[in-house]
Amino acid sequence: MSWIAYVIAVLLFLLLIVSHEFGHFATAKLCGVKVNEFSVGMGPLILHKTKGETEYSLRAFPIGGFCRLEGEDGDSEDSRAFSKAVWWKKVIILAAGAFMNIILALIIMTMLYTWAGSLSTTIDKVMDGSPALEAGVQSGDVILAVNGTETPEWSDVVNNINLGGNEAVLTVKRGSETIQIISPTYVNEDGRNVIGITCRLQHNVFTAFRYSLDVTKDFMLSMRDFFVQLFTGKASSDDVVGVVGMVSMIGQSAQTGIANVIFLMCIISLNLGIINLLPLPALDGGRILFVFIRAVFRGKISDAAESYVHAAGMILLMALMVFLVFNDTLRLFGK
Secondary structure (H helix, E strand, O other): OOHHHHHHHHHHHHHHHHHHHHHHHHHHHHOOOOEEEEEEEEEEEEEEEEEOOEEEEEEEEEEEEEEEEOOOOOOOOOOOOHHHOOHHHHHHHHHHHHHHHHHHHHHHHHHHHHHHOEEEEEEEEEOOOOHHHHHOOOOOOEEEEEOOEEOOOHHHHHHHHHHOOOEEEEEEEEOOEEEEEEEEOEEOOOOOEEOOEEEEEEOOHHHHHHHHHHHHHHHHHHHHHHHHHHHOOOOOHHHOOOHHHHHHHHHHHHOOOHHHHHHHHHHHHHHHHHHHOOOOOOOHHHHHHHHHHHHHOOOOOOHHHHHHHHHHHHHHHHHHHHHHHHHHHHHHOOO
16 A cells, blocks of 8 residues: 555544544534634644634644543533533534534535436436347336336346346336337346346436435444444454554555545444444443433532543543554554
């Protein structure tokens, strides 16, 4: 993997982290909570500028970022501290980072699908000498049904032609007319029944957004299945990657085309959003859980007690990150 691919990978990963922190930053500002610092990068300070009550900083290591809220650990007398905000404002601020990752993924995927185009049920080409051409199928025909079964997606058209055997009965819309065409099929190199047609790509933002929602839903279901496997002991450490693994994946995709990089970035953004909503200490989801618990058991759980729980969770999270970096590095070098 070239150094340029590594640079692209690091910058894209940084974009995902910064967008997450920007979600916290923007909602905190809107909710009237004081933001002490918004940082791009981690580690030693390189540049900084204070505007109003907030310090904006650039730090040495482009592996993350953070949004430091006044009183986020409960130790503040400021009336605008996070710890003194009403419970629903806390939930909004805490959830905003993860939702920013999910929204970012949806927006970028929608733009990607709109640019690349998505499959439609409109016929683009009818192959020379194909059964479809002989039967009278024309470019521009819209396939409504195959063998009496409606085909809202191109995959439905392909599957129903394949399942129909030696013949496909097409219901098509041609101009203002709806007609039926009976076409013989032939078996292609993949062993499927086809009639010799291709579909037209549509560059429609609404269709692209629907595709993006489908991808997001499928990914969330896959994540659910993964966590089930993880907690039942059926998943191994090779199924989990950390920062190094993510950067490596993006870098490898950078060598196969920008579209692959963008799509992988969207998947990682979804991953970051979903992981951060898990109800575990130190994660945003764990902090949200404590907001609800403390709203129910008023005064019975102190700020200090919650801080200890999140501190313990952070230690475990850092240990996991170190393990994943070690594991990713071994995998990267093929050991």
